[in-house]
Amino acid sequence: MALIVQKYGGTSVGSLERIQNVAKQALATHRAGHQVVLIVSAMAGETNRLLGLAHAICQKPHMRELDVLAATGEQVSAALVSITIDSLGGQARSLLGHQVRIHTDNAFTKARIFGIDDSKLRETLDEGKIAVVAGFQGVDAQGNITTLGRGGSDTTAVAIAAAIKADVCDIYTDVDGVYTTDPNICPTARKLEAISYEEMLELASLGAKVLQIRSVEVAMKYGVPLHVRTSFNDSPGTRVVSEEGLESVVVRGVAYDKNEAKVQLIRVPDKPGTVARIFSTLAEQQVSVDVIIQTASRSGDATTDVTFTLPKTDLARVKDWLEEHVRSIGGGGVEYDPDVVKVSIVGLAMRSHAGVAAKMFQLLADQGINILAISTSEIRISCLIAAEHTEKAVRALHDGFGLDQA
Amino acid sequence: MALIVQKYGGTSVGSLERIQNVAKQALATHRAGHQVVLIVSAMAGETNRLLGLAHAICQKPHMRELDVLAATGEQVSAALVSITIDSLGGQARSLLGHQVRIHTDNAFTKARIFGIDDSKLRETLDEGKIAVVAGFQGVDAQGNITTLGRGGSDTTAVAIAAAIKADVCDIYTDVDGVYTTDPNICPTARKLEAISYEEMLELASLGAKVLQIRSVEVAMKYGVPLHVRTSFNDSPGTRVVSEEGLESVVVRGVAYDKNEAKVQLIRVPDKPGTVARIFSTLAEQQVSVDVIIQTASRSGDATTDVTFTLPKTDLARVKDWLEEHVRSIGGGGVEYDPDVVKVSIVGLAMRSHAGVAAKMFQLLADQGINILAISTSEIRISCLIAAEHTEKAVRALHDGFGLDQA
Numbered sequence: 013m014a015l016i017v018q019k020y021g022g023t024s025v026g027s028l029e030r031i032q033n034v035a036k037q038a039l040a041t042h043r044a045g046h047q048v049v050l051i052v053s054a055m056a057g058e059t060n061r062l063l064g065l066a067h068a069i070c071q072k073p074h075m076r077e078l079d080v081l082a083a084t085g086e087q088v089s090a091a092l093v094s095i096t097i098d099s100l101g102g103q104a105r106s107l108l109g110h111q112v113r114i115h116t117d118n119a120f121t122k123a124r125i126f127g128i129d130d131s132k133l134r135e136t137l138d139e140g141k142i143a144v145v146a147g148f149q150g151v152d153a154q155g156n157i158t159t160l161g162r163g164g165s166d167t168t169a170v171a172i173a174a175a176i177k178a179d180v181c182d183i184y185t186d187v188d189g190v191y192t193t194d195p196n197i198c199p200t201a202r203k204l205e206a207i208s209y210e211e212m213l214e215l216a217s218l219g220a221k222v223l224q225i226r227s228v229e230v231a232m233k234y235g236v237p238l239h240v241r242t243s244f245n246d247s248p249g250t251r252v253v254s255e256e257g258l259e260s261v262v263v264r265g266v267a268y269d270k271n272e273a274k275v276q277l278i279r280v281p282d283k284p285g286t287v288a289r290i291f292s293t294l295a296e297q298q299v300s301v302d303v304i305i306q307t308a309s310r311s312g313d314a315t316t317d318v319t320f321t322l323p324k325t326d327l328a329r330v331k332d333w334l335e336e337h338v339r340s341i342g343g344g345g346v347e348y349d350p351d352v353v354k355v356s357i358v359g360l361a362m363r364s365h366a367g368v369a370a371k372m373f374q375l376l377a378d379q380g381i382n383i384l385a386i387s388t389s390e391i392r393i394s395c396l397i398a399a400e401h402t403e404k405a406v407r408a409l410h411d412g413f414g415l416d417q418a
Numbered sequence: 419m420a421l422i423v424q425k426y427g428g429t430s431v432g433s434l435e436r437i438q439n440v441a442k443q444a445l446a447t448h449r450a451g452h453q454v455v456l457i458v459s460a461m462a463g464e465t466n467r468l469l470g471l472a473h474a475i476c477q478k479p480h481m482r483e484l485d486v487l488a489a490t491g492e493q494v495s496a497a498l499v500s501i502t503i504d505s506l507g508g509q510a511r512s513l514l515g516h517q518v519r520i521h522t523d524n525a526f527t528k529a530r531i532f533g534i535d536d537s538k539l540r541e542t543l544d545e546g547k548i549a550v551v552a553g554f555q556g557v558d559a560q561g562n563i564t565t566l567g568r569g570g571s572d573t574t575a576v577a578i579a580a581a582i583k584a585d586v587c588d589i590y591t592d593v594d595g596v597y598t599t600d601p602n603i604c605p606t607a608r609k610l611e612a613i614s615y616e617e618m619l620e621l622a623s624l625g626a627k628v629l630q631i632r633s634v635e636v637a638m639k640y641g642v643p644l645h646v647r648t649s650f651n652d653s654p655g656t657r658v659v660s661e662e663g664l665e666s667v668v669v670r671g672v673a674y675d676k677n678e679a680k681v682q683l684i685r686v687p688d689k690p691g692t693v694a695r696i697f698s699t700l701a702e703q704q705v706s707v708d709v710i711i712q713t714a715s716r717s718g719d720a721t722t723d724v725t726f727t728l729p730k731t732d733l734a735r736v737k738d739w740l741e742e743h744v745r746s747i748g749g750g751g752v753e754y755d756p757d758v759v760k761v762s763i764v765g766l767a768m769r770s771h772a773g774v775a776a777k778m779f780q781l782l783a784d785q786g787i788n789i790l791a792i793s794t795s796e797i798r799i800s801c802l803i804a805a806e807h808t809e810k811a812v813r814a815l816h817d818g819f820g821l822d823q824a
Contacts, residue, residue, distance in 0.1 A: 028471065028475060031475075062494070066498065069437075069498065069505055070501065070502075070505035073501045073504075074500060074504040074510075076511075077500040077504070078501070080496065080497040081493075083493075087493075088468070088471075088487060088490050091472070091484070091487035092471060094486075095483045095487070099479070104480075105482075111562075155517055156517075
């Protein structure tokens with residue numbers, strides 16, 4: 013008897029017919045003698061519909077209430093999946109974030125889990141029932157509903173798998189695994205059999221939408237074996253595992269991220285702490301900033317230009333503050349460019365290989381692509397380029413690093 | 419400064435435009451110096467949409483899960499109303515059944531409130547916020563979500579008004595008050611200025627959909643002054659108050675109820691307890707039975723026919739059991755007739771007036787309408803008739819008892 017966590021994404025529960033498949037699959041696993049915990053997302057399109065209502069009211073809806081609104085999507089799915097399992101002769105119990113007690117902080121719309129009470133889950137499993145947990149949601153110390161950000165159901169699944177020490181956490185999604193790059197724009201992309209937590213983490217951070225970043229962090233921290241696969245057929249997907257026992261390659265995958273906007277602060281005073289204060293304030297507002305470049309101080313006026321990227325979705329929220337702040341410290345203004353893309357290469361062996369960055373820059377230069385900014389980590393190199401070059405850049409990097417060959 | 423509870427029905431929150439009106443009305447009340455608690459229903463059509471999904475899966479969806487599903491309707495409304503109030507410069511906090519802590523029993527889909535914790539509400543009001551409570555829902559002792567049955571938001575409103583000792587409980591609905599009968603089928607119907615709790619209770623029990631029965635019971639028990647009115651204009655509605663200070667009339671209103679089906683148990687053994695056992699079992703299953711008639715025992719075979727009505731919505735649920743049970747005790751079978759209507763007259767002074775029933779039967783007889791069964795209470799007389807005669811019967815009773823005259 014194994015303890016299995018199965019997470020189903022929005023497409024997998026996107027209609028009553030598909031919910032039938034989910035219920036049958038869960039029941040088959042349960043009848044094979046395993047204990048099963050399902051984590052379900054909102055039906056495809058539902059979260060957008062709900063948030064659309066809120067944004068039709070005003071540009072910046074109250075975030076606590078946004079979470080109350082959005083959490084209903086997964087609640088509906090959990091109820092419908094439970095009803096379906098029950099109608100097929102099984103026994104299921106839906107559990108919401110506050111019923112499991114998935115404790116989070118109070119950062120509404122992007123809360124972090126800090127603990128899961130496993131008693132309600134254990135009780136449900138011990139009664140021979142399938143537990144159907146509403147993904148994406150938790151509860152803060154004051155009893156407020158919180159949500160974990162887009163893709164948060166992945167994190168719910170992994171955190172629950174860690175809490176109940178599940179044998180495996182199957183992530184059923186609308187793609188059949190993790191690819192060397194997006195097959196939609198690169199015809200030579202291949203499905204990976206396995207990938208390390210670290211690499212998956214970088215890819216997820218870079219806009220590969222297969223898994224939420226936070227879910228990979230939690231999986232890595234607690235060593236939860238993940239299996240990313242499709243609910244539409246039985247083909248094996250991609251296992252996300254620890255580095256050991258995984259073939260080391262220089263570049264495991266190529267990612268691109270169109271969700272970032274370039275922001276440029278013009279002629280801000282080049283005094284110690286001035287720029288740091290801007291970024292610490294953005295961090296307090298839970299805005300993830302990347303690819304920061306500060307140009308050398310201009311001779312003469314002791315000012316500097318600062319370039320960085322932040323998620324387009326956060327731009328509206330911080331725009332007013334940013335412009336006012338730059339004005340208040342005597343800066344020259346703020347400029348925005350949303351037509352940019354961040355292309356990245358990721359690979360564990362980059363740590364011990366020299367010349368990878370040089371090769372990347374050369375491959376882009378060969379295509380006549382100008383690099384606007386660069387950021388790196390131990391196992392990743394990212395270049396900010398004009399959005400129009402996305403496809404050309406991804407294909408050149410993918411095949412240039414030999415990812416088209418098995 | 420008054421403490422005001424305002425309840426808005428599904429039509430009043432049926433679109434984002436209407437929600438704007440609700441928010442403005444609540445804010446105006448708040449800015450006039452009052453403390454305001456809003457109770458909101460699901461957006462018009464939403465509860466039906468949700469239950470439709472469940473019933474597309476199977477005929478008898480698991481009731482615990484039905485409540486998890488249906489409760490999302492009010493949750494969405496509460497969030498949207500709160501977001502709107504916030505966007506208009508006010509401060510609001512949505513509260514769900516389990517957050518207020520509206521304690522109910524565990525009779526899923528028709529739970530009863532047995533207590534309300536007022537601390538979260540008080541805290542919200544003391545912070546100067548408008549509390550926006552999701553109607554229709556509560557939480558049982560195990561933390562399961564429960565719902566209070568159709569129209570349950572009225573009960574939420576009245577129970578909360580009682581718990582926080584509100585000065586008034588305004589019930590905003592899509593009609594502008596309580597009428598002497600349904601104006602849609604009787605052109606001479608008039609709006610009542612006031613009605614007693616007892617009369618309202620009878621009318622609500624009889625299918626007048628203005629207020630949920632349970633809400634009137636709670637209002638009567640705790641003396642909560644109700645005001646039934648429309649959110650679409652400022653016209654005064656109908657006050658629901660205690661008997662004292664209310665003009666006593668023989669007939670206050672005429673009601674009809676098409677939601678009952680006639681059930682006939684054929685040739686069941688006429689032994690003590692046999693029939694009682696059937697009704698006690700139905701009661702255990704939370705089925706409300708009315709208009710029970712047991713014919714005299716047939717000479718020769720010591721059997722009897724039993725006729726009664728029950729809500730059509732409960733029929734599917736108890737049909738199998740009923741037929742099996744009647745067979746098991748040697749009865750002749752069960753027959754159903756859904757094409758019936760219960761027409762009723764209601765009035766406090768009926769208690770002290772003789773001849774009211776006789777006059778009712780005569781008015782129906784004058785129209786050539788056959789009475790299938792009769793039931794009465796202290797202040798009500800109901801006749802079961804063929805559904806095709808509904809309009810004719812209601813008009814004859816309404817004008818026959820002088821309700822067309824002020």
